[in-house]
Amino acid sequence: MSALVHVLDHPLIQHKLTLLRQKETSTNGFRQLVNEVSMLMAYEITRDMPMQTITIETPLQTMQSRVIDGKKIVLASILRAGNGLLDGMLQVVPSARVGHIGLYRDPNTLQAVEYYFKMPQGMHERDVIVLDPMLATGNSAVAAVTRLKQTQPKSIRFGCLVACPEGIAQFHRHHPDVPIFTPVIDEGLNDHGYIVPGLGDAGDRIFGTR
Ligand code: URA
Numbered sequence: 366m367s368a369l370v371h372v373l374d375h376p377l378i379q380h381k382l383t384l385l386r387q388k389e390t391s392t393n394g395f396r397q398l399v400n401e402v403s404m405l406m407a408y409e410i411t412r413d414m415p416m417q418t419i420t421i422e423t424p425l426q427t428m429q430s431r432v433i434d435g436k437k438i439v440l441a442s443i444l445r446a447g448n449g450l451l452d453g454m455l456q457v458v459p460s461a462r463v464g465h466i467g468l469y470r471d472p473n474t475l476q477a478v479e480y481y482f483k484m485p486q487g488m489h490e491r492d493v494i495v496l497d498p499m500l501a502t503g504n505s506a507v508a509a510v511t512r513l514k515q516t517q518p519k520s521i522r523f524g525c526l527v528a529c530p531e532g533i534a535q536f537h538r539h540h541p542d543v544p545i546f547t548p549v550i551d552e553g554l555n556d557h558g559y560i561v562p563g564l565g566d567a568g569d570r571i572f573g574t575r
Contacts, residue, residue: 375405379549439491439494441513446498462485492519501558506532511540525546526564
């Protein structure tokens with residue numbers, strides 16, 4: 366597997382993912398678990414974020430200490446399921462900015478069409494974490510990152526809850542420079558484009574729309 370795919374195999378993440386997959390898990394439970402997993406994922410995804418050294422005063426003396434510039438981080442949610450990953454990540458990086466990318470699939474061309482795109486100003490100095498729970502066909506992730514690159518951010522990372530080989534291949538065919546962070550790589554896609562074994566429709570399970 367490419368060095369650009371980071372499998373987040375921390376036991377806490379894996380445990381919560383198992384609970385997420387179970388079909389009996391309620392909407393409330395699912396949402397809570399997504400919050401917890403995304404918070405834990407944020408630790409891993411931000412692991413190599415650039416830091417700066419500032420001068421601070423402890424009660425005893427002056428020292429140089431390192432900080433991450435949270436304001437430079439943009440959490441870019443692919444609507445709508447990506448929104449489910451925002452709260453947990455914002456608990457860890459509360460000063461992050463939030464962007465939204467809305468795409469739908471044209472039923473005739475099957476291409477992703479943008480209906481909404483809003484990012485903060487000054488993207489050239491920001492590190493972006495694109496969020497979508499399921500990296501399935503990879504088509505919307507590819508389209509989202511293609512659009513995002515037009516804003517020329519300093520860096521882009523992609524985070525999801527479940528990936529599959531087809532989605533990873535498609536994503537890296539178009540964006541070999543963008544690392545993927547995922548707790549798991551499942552078997553593959555079924556005929557309806559769902560990841561198996563997967564966890565079902567992430568948006569429906571987060572928002573209780575089924
Ligand atoms: N989107 C989902 O929500 N689930 C899948 O398995 C695939 C795409």
